[in-house]
Amino acid sequence: MQRGKKEATDITGLLRTRHANRCILFALCCTPFALSLLGCTPRIPSTSVEARRHDKNSVQPKVVKELELPGDALAGDDRYVVNLKGSKLQVRDRRGKLVFEPNREFRPLSVERPVQLVGNRIYIVEGSPKDDSTFERVWIGDLAKKRLSPLDELNRLVRKVPPPELCFSSKYAAIADEKKLVIYDLALRRVSHVLPRKCWFEPIGWTSDTKIAGIGCVKLRGRKVTAPNVGVLDIKSGRFEWCTDFDPDVGLGHAIAGQGHVLAEYSEPSNDHDRQCIVELRSRKVSFLDGMAEFTPLFLDSSGILHSELLGYFGLWKMRLWGKGPLGPAVPSERPVQGRVRQKWAVELTHDLETDPYVGPDGTVYVVTERECIALRSDGSKKWRLRKSDLQFCSVVATKETVYLAMSDRLRALARDGTRLWQWIEGIEVWGPAFGHDGTLLFGDGHGHLHALSEGGKEKWRRTLARGENAAVSAPVVGEDGIVYALSSSGALHAFEPGGRSKWVFRTQGQQAGDPILVPGLGVAFIVEEFDGGSSSALFVVDGNGRQRWKKMLPAEAPDRVSASKDGTVYYGDGRALHAVNERGHEEWKFHAPGCSPPLVVGRNGTVYVASDDGNIYAIGRDGKREWAFNTMSDGARVGGVGRDGTVYGRTWDTVFALHVKR
Structure with missing residues (x-):
């Protein structure tokens, strides 16, 4: 597909998808298997391709085969890759393990991006069983719950916009036709913005909740002819910010967006060698990849690796575009200083992280992937590593002498050097632990019980807080007076004396949505969902005597965790925003940050640190004003904790990092 040729009179006539490319290649060259029968060996591009044209911005990538797949690769991100095996869609992790396979057949619509991954969601644009160029419906899949459902309201809208080009973010869907660009709010299930298309603009990917990158044909610098260029559209103002200034006879083909970059097929009449251009949206720097004509780019991950598909082969191929790797030990950051903050170090891990970084009382940083628990020193160097195959859903809590792993079926205690001391096993999920004033370990489980163990792992007492199939008890918290607070799955807050005697129960008309937290001077705060039988949530603050101090209703998409200063x-x-509520239950301020989500970490000086879907980690002062922002270039950014020296620790999907804040 090439955009913007001077002789083209019909833009839609130039569109041909990579599925069409694959069919043409198949028809002309047959399959690699058939060629092998004829005694021919299909040519795989060399890792050191000699380019016909070089310039200072030209890159000669090293291409490495990454993963075999049983069918065409359609999409991917830092954690997952989607392939089509026959008429079955399969979601796999980056090692190829099957994660989710919908129990139905699909025929993806013949468009540029028929399948898109956004966090734990997968969007599938389905074509008609009789004609894959005719829109049928859009499906949304929840990878965490392994559930698939149609987007009925969006489907009714899209059927009015043939042929549709859709682009999804965590909040919106962009629907482009010949006359306008429609922005659909996925949470509110309604149209949010309608922007007239003053020029041809094809959306590629969202860079934030309000900006979308794309390729369009525009007039630049007084030219009388249009030229294809990469730009960013602000859906609120409707303003275009063009990032390139290509000549009119340049052609731009299949493109992807991610990690603050756009990568597109690039051609020009003066050079018959196909290239791919890389546009860094912030700096507007343009680089080129040479010798990559046989590869179809699929996605860019947060570590600067481009993942592509080689036409005629099933699988993924990877090449590094920026950064260093593989990042085993800590590597000094090459990112520029962003105001008051700079990155001290980053450690890239071989598996995706299961938890946020936990900062122990001695400054050790603990991270858990699905196969190992790693202890890092404050400079990023490794102290020890525990390799296990059963660390899914594991969390870490540490004292000065002992590290505790709360796992899916046990509680394990480790010494400071990572050696095992003891473990408590009952085959049920463990949430916690918290520590009593006498060293007692307190934790909830997935069967509705609250447990108390001695420091040596022997059970002191057990209380049943909930019964039934979905009975569960949250991770408890311990007040300054030693009172233990735990939230049951029925939305009831229980208070116990240190010896296990029940003190009081505060009941709500909702379901447990997360763990309670202590609010200094007030009591305990917690969130329940499906409040009063509805779809909304409610935030409660209850004092030490079991009396409600205040309650605040929240929208249905509210998070399950809160923080307090x-x-x-x-x-x-x-x-959509970070909210601050004072001791009387009144909102003090809110800070707009798209997709901001827990955990919200509060520092010693009252600064709140939060990650956003736009890839930034924000520091917000007590007055609600931004102190600084650090761009991680990843939509999987999260904040883990703050060290005693003020170092902020965070992570992306597979990397943990430390930020130095200038005071």
């Missing part, structure tokens, strides 16, 4: 301010994010 020393002055009694409670913070929560609703996916």
